[in-house]
Amino acid sequence: MSKILTTNVAPIPPAAPTNVVATDVNAKFTAIATATAAINKENVRSEGIDIRQLPTSSPIMRDARYQYNKWDNGTTNTFTIGTGAGGSLKDNTLNGRAGYALNWGIGANAKVSWDVAPYLVLNKGDLLRIHYSANMYGVRLNAINAAFPIAPGTGYDNANCMIFFPVFWDVAAPRNSDNMKIFPGRCVWYNYGIVDPMSIPQTDPPSASINAAERLLDDGICVYDLAAEELVANRETKAIRRLHGCLNYVHQDATPLVIREIGIATTGIMRMVHFVAPGYDTRAFVENSVDLTPTYPLQLKMERMNIGAMVLRKGAR
Amino acid sequence: MPILAKQGEVRPLNIIDGQEFDTIYNGSTSILNNGMDRENLPDKSITYDKFEDYAFHQYWQSYVKMPESRITKYNAVIPNTTIDGLIYNDYVGGYEYNEYYAKSVELVEGILHIEFNCWYWFDPNAITGNVSGDWVQCQIILNNNVIAETHFLYQRWGTIHIVGAVPVATGNAEIKIGFKLPSRNSSSTTDRQMFYYSGGNLLAINRYR
Numbered sequence: 001m002s003k004i005l006t007t008n009v010a011p012i013p014p015a016a017p018t019n020v021v022a023t024d025v026n027a028k029f030t031a032i033a034t035a036t037a038a039i040n041k042e043n044v045r046s047e048g049i050d051i052r053q054l055p056t057s058s059p060i061m062r063d064a065r066y067q068y069n070k071w072d073n074g075t076t077n078t079f080t081i082g083t084g085a086g087g088s089l090k091d092n093t094l095n096g097r098a099g100y101a102l103n104w105g106i107g108a109n110a111k112v113s114w115d116v117a118p119y120l121v122l123n124k125g126d127l128l129r130i131h132y133s134a135n136m137y138g139v140r141l142n143a144i145n146a147a148f149p150i151a152p153g154t155g156y157d158n159a160n161c162m163i164f165f166p167v168f169w170d171v172a173a174p175r176n177s178d179n180m181k182i183f184p185g186r187c188v189w190y191n192y193g194i195v196d197p198m199s200i201p202q203t204d205p206p207s208a209s210i211n212a213a214e215r216l217l218d219d220g221i222c223v224y225d226l227a228a229e230e231l232v233a234n235r236e237t238k239a240i241r242r243l244h245g246c247l248n249y250v251h252q253d254a255t256p257l258v259i260r261e262i263g264i265a266t267t268g269i270m271r272m273v274h275f276v277a278p279g280y281d282t283r284a285f286v287e288n289s290v291d292l293t294p295t296y297p298l299q300l301k302m303e304r305m306n307i308g309a310m311v312l313r314k315g316a317r
Numbered sequence: 318m319p320i321l322a323k324q325g326e327v328r329p330l331n332i333i334d335g336q337e338f339d340t341i342y343n344g345s346t347s348i349l350n351n352g353m354d355r356e357n358l359p360d361k362s363i364t365y366d367k368f369e370d371y372a373f374h375q376y377w378q379s380y381v382k383m384p385e386s387r388i389t390k391y392n393a394v395i396p397n398t399t400i401d402g403l404i405y406n407d408y409v410g411g412y413e414y415n416e417y418y419a420k421s422v423e424l425v426e427g428i429l430h431i432e433f434n435c436w437y438w439f440d441p442n443a444i445t446g447n448v449s450g451d452w453v454q455c456q457i458i459l460n461n462n463v464i465a466e467t468h469f470l471y472q473r474w475g476t477i478h479i480v481g482a483v484p485v486a487t488g489n490a491e492i493k494i495g496f497k498l499p500s501r502n503s504s505s506t507t508d509r510q511m512f513y514y515s516g517g518n519l520l521a522i523n524r525y526r
Contacts, residue, residue, distance in 0.1 A: 008335075008336075008339040008342075008343070009332070009335055009338060009339060009342070020331060020332040020335035020338070021331050022329060022330055022331050022332075025332060025338075039353065041369075042350075042351060043349050043350065043351060043352075043353050044351070044353045044354065044358070045351060045352055045353060045354045046351075048353060048354030048355060048358075049354065049355050049358060049363060050355055052355060052360045052361075053355060053358045053359070053360060053361065053362055053363045054361065054363055055361055055363075055364055055365065056361065059365060059368060059372070059373055060373050060374050060524070062365075125370065127376055127378065127520075129432075129520070163436075204382075204384050204385050204386075204417050204418075205380060205418075217380050217516070218436070218515055218516035219380055219381075219434065219435070219516045219517060219518035220434075220516070220518065221436060221476075221516055222436065222476035223436045223438075223474045223475065223476055224474070225472055225473060225474035225475065243476070244476055244478055245434070245476055246432065246434040246478055246518065247434075247518070248378050248432065248434070248518050248520040249378075250376075250378045312374070312376065312522070313365060313368075314368070314370045314371070314372075315370065315371055315373075315374050315375045315376050316375075316376060316377075316378065317371075317375050317376065317377045317422070
């Protein structure tokens with residue numbers, strides 16, 4: 001609502017007598033009718049409002065949810081790269097890539113949900129901040145050594161890890177891990193068909209992605225070091241970790257992003273590679289040419305997961 | 318306070334004392350003209366969509382990785398033993414700050430909350446010849462002042478999460494991320510890739526006083 005610009009109806013003395021004719025008064029009041037917009041900062045006094053006029057919840061934070069439920073996904077989970085999953089690890093596809101949703105399996109799980117419409121709606125400029133962590137250990141990690149049989153002493157276990165990352169479920173049906181999605185612009189690294197895109201040089205900033213159709217950034221992941229105490233073939237080994245990852249996602253698209261659940265997925269084994277010709281790239285990727293199935297399936301156990309999500313309203317610079 | 322003058326004909330007669338009328342009239346319009354306050358507006362009447370952007374806070378979020386200028390390409394007969402990254406020949410010691418991905422921000426007086434999250438890798442063989450003592454350290458600096466720092470991180474693959482919150486004054490500020498590595502072992506070479514980081518996500522939330 002803009003300011004009302006009508007002036008005095010009475011002429012200022014001594015210019016005229018104080019008697020004012022009705023037609024002038026009516027004309028002034030008609031002019032007020034032009035100020036018909038909603039009340040805005042033109043009408044409200046500076047520092048004229050306080051917390052009473054604001055909604056009950058924070059004007060900054062749109063939503064905040066957290067879950068910690070001592071989730072234990074049961075017995076050790078065994079899965080193999082490229083051929084499917086066993087146990088309660090769920091084999092699925094994430095934006096066309098292979099991955100394993102960890103917490104949409106059968107039984108107890110750990111995820112944050114918005115079960116009631118309109119669910120969680122991220123508008124342009126909203127910030128979604130996700131924190132997640134979990135206890136984890138792996139056994140029979142000698143699978144890694146079998147896959148990359150490089151002589152001991154040369155760092156043969158140096159460049160392998162699993163990666164974990166947040167995924168979300170929108171309104172796609174059915175509600176299962178096959179419909180989990182990676183956040184826009186975020187990676188998992190491109191799993192398959194890696195050779196040709198690898199000729200794209202890395203740049204600052206990384207505007208060209210491995211998959212040219214998408215800009216894929218690897219923030220939001222956390223890595224799980226597969227180094228273990230024992231590296232002898234066929235002997236059980238363990239790598240005990242507390243994973244912790246964080247994703248800060250600012251929605252850039254004018255089309256809102258609707259989220260009903262957020263959980264964690266994993267994929268791997270991630271290796272760092274370096275192609276000298278025809279180009280190079282320092283980023284890691286997950287390769288499917290290494291078949292770990294026959295002898296050494298990788299086994300992981302994950303439990304005591306917690307996950308939190310917070311959304312800040314407008315304010316992205 | 319919905320005042321909409323929809324009726325143009327409010328008076329059938331002339332006003333005898335025009336100046337007195339003006340006093341009353343101006344008193345009412347002055348409320349609407351930048352005079353409304355908590356006495357006029359009902360409780361909980363201002364909803365979220367009424368706020369302008371950056372009304373209470375602003376934030377920046379940016380991607381961070383090791384600058385390409387600091388990376389030496391790995392070129393070995395046997396792949397997969399190490400990766401491209403920083404070599405000791407290019408490392409001057411102490412904290413090395415990421416100048417390329419430094420973030421310049423225009424702050425408003427209040428609190429600045431900074432979070433940095435990334436994954437890293439280092440090769441213990443390259444750093445210290447595979448003896449104990451290999452580590453990496455990370456810190457956040459705001460206008461060249463340290464506001465948060467990790468302890469030594471000994472795990473060769475790891476995820477860094479580091480947070481700091483400081484009071485700030487209005488004006489321009491610069492946020493940078495730094496990493497520090499130990500001295501090499503006397504027996505190790507100086508041209509082997511020893512450190513790399515990527516997937517950095519720098520979030521700075523400026524909440525006004």
